[in-house]
Amino acid sequence: MIKENGNISIHTENIFPIIKKWLYSDKDIFIRELISNGCDAISKYKRLVTLGEVSGDINEGFKVTVSVNKENKTLKFIDNGIGMTEEEVKKYINQVAFSGAEDFIEKYKDKMDDSKDIIGHFGLGFYSAFMVSKQVKIDTLSFKEGAEPITWVCDGGTEYELTTSEERTTRGTTITLFIDEESEEFLEEYKVREIINKYCGFLPTEIYLENENEEKKEDKEIKPLNDIAPLWAKAPKDCTDEEYKEFYRKVFMDFNEPLFWIHLNVDYPFNLKGILYFPKLNNEFEIVEGKVKLYNNQVFVADNIKEVIPEFLLLLKGTIDCPDLPLNVSRSFLQKDRDVMKISKHIVKKVADKLVELFKNDRENYNNFWKDIQVFIKYGCLKDEKFYEKIKDILIFKTMKGDYVTLKEYLEECKEKHENKVFYISDEKQQSQYIKMFEAYDLNAVILDTTIDNHFISFLETHESGVKFTRIDSDISETLKSKDEDSEESKNLNTKLEGIFKDSLNGKIAKFSIESLKNEATPAMIVISEESRRMSEMSKMFGGMQMPGMFTEEKTLVINKNNNLIKKLISLSEDEAKKEDVNFICNHILDLALISNKELNVDEMDAFIKRSNELLNKLV
Known part of the structure; x- marks a missing residue:
C-alpha cells in the first residue's frame, strides 16, 4: 500500500502560483491541454504496440472521455492510454516543466519514423488544470506488467499526496478536477462541448462527452465530437470537390459555396x-477578415495568426496544420x-501558383471569379512585393465592353489611340456621358470601382x-478631338470664347480649355485633374484634417x-443688349456639364x- 506526502519540485524559472493564474491567455484552454495529454498517452501506447514493445490490440477502441458532474462539481478527463507508474508520476507530475513527451521521444527516437503525433511537448499543460480547480486528482495505471494503480492529489499549492488508487483498475489515466466557485461555468455540458469543438474538433483520437447527472440511454448511439481524419490530412488526389465543399460548410458554417480552394x-x-478557400462575396461591403485556423498536430491553436498567415491572406478562410511551428508553453503565441x-x-x-494555374488552364472561370477575388489580389500586391511579382502578368481588368483583359492586352489594343495611357471608369452611372463618347469612337476603358483601386x-x-x-x-482622348487649326484666327477665337465664359461664370470654375x-x-464637358482628384479622395478616405482649398479637385471646363x-x-x-442672355446660357452650359460629371x-x-423654368417661359 503506497502512502507518501511531498513537495512538488519547481524549476527555478517557474513559479507555481503564476502558472495557476497567468500560464494561458484564455482560461478555457485547460480543456484542450488535458484532452491533448490523453491523446498523447494513447498515441504513445499505440506506438509501443506498433513497435512490438508491448503486446496489445491496435484497434481496441482508444478514446478520451470528458465527464461532467455538476452536482459533485467535478470534471473528469479519462483515457485508455499508456498510464503512469509511481516513478513516472513523481518524475512527470511532481517536477514542473519536465516533459514526459520529450523523454518518451528521446527513448524511442531510433525506432520511430515520425514523432510529431506526440502533441504535449510543452511540459506545463497538465498544470493548466489548476486555473479552474481547487483540487486536482490523478488516478493512473501503467501498461507495464505488475504496475500498481496510483492516486496523486494536490490542492493547488506545492504539496501533494501519493497513494494507491482504488478507482483505476484498467490501463490509462483519469484526471479529476474539483472545480472552484469562480469557474463553475465549466460544469455546464454545453460550455464544455463548445470548447471541445473549438480546440479538439480534429484530434486524431475519438473524444466523447458524457453527463454523469443524466441517465444513460442504452439504445442511443453515442458519437465522438471530433473528426479524427480531417480533410487536410488526406492527399489532394484522394479528395473530391464535394468533400472540399462539405468540409468548408462544416468548419466555417458558410453555406455559400467557395469559389475554389488550395490544398x-x-x-x-x-x-x-491545410486547405485555403476563396469565399464568394455578394458585394464589396461584405469584405471582412476571413478566418484561417491554425493547428499544431490537429490541435487548434488560434485564428488568424499573422506571423504565419500574411495579412492579405486573412481575407480567405481555411485551416493550416503545421507541427513544425515553434510555439510557446501556452500554444497560443508564436x-x-x-x-x-x-x-x-x-x-x-x-x-500565387494556384492563381497562375487557374489563369492559364481555366481563363473563363478565372474571369468569372475576378469580381470576388480582385480585392484580395490587389491587397496582396500592395502588401507583398514578391506576391505581386509572381502574379503581375495575370492581373486582369473588366472593360466597358464587358470582357476581361490583362494590362498588356489593353495597352496592345489601345497603343495607336493613346499609348501607355489606361483610361478607367470608377462609376459607370456617373460617367455615362464619357462612356458614350468612348463607345461612339470605339475607344475602350477599364472598370476600377472598388475602394482599393485608388491605391x-x-x-x-x-x-x-x-x-x-x-x-x-x-x-479628353486625342481620338475624340478634331484636328484643330494652328492659325492666328483659331487662337483669337479660343481667347474670345474663354473670355466670354470667364466673364459670365464669375469665378465658378477656374480653368478652361477650348x-x-x-x-x-x-457644348461643354467637365474634366477633373487626375492628380488633384486622387489627393482629394485619399484625404477623405483617411479622414485627414485639411485647410480650406487644400487637396480640392481641379476642374476644367x-x-x-x-x-x-x-x-x-x-x-x-x-x-451688348444680349449680355444677360450670354450669362444665362454660359451658366446653364456649366450646370449641364457638371450634372454629366456629378450631382450638383x-x-x-x-x-x-x-434657370430651367426661365428658359421654358422664354420658349413659351
Missing part, C-alpha cells in the same frame, strides 16, 4: 498541410523564428514603367467650339431648376 501538402523542408517566415513565404507562393493604380504606375492611369473624365470635339452635340450653340454664343456676345449641390441645383 497545401508539404513534407519538406517542413511539415505543412515565437520569433526563421522557420515561421519560411512557412509564411511558402504559403504565399502556393497561393492600386498608384502602385501599378510605380511598378509598370511609363504606364499612366487616367479616369475617363480626367482627360477644343474641337468630334461630338458636335456636346472643356468648351466645344464645334457645337452650334457655342458658335451662336460668339455672335450673341457681340451684342443644393444651391447649384436650386439655381439650375430656376
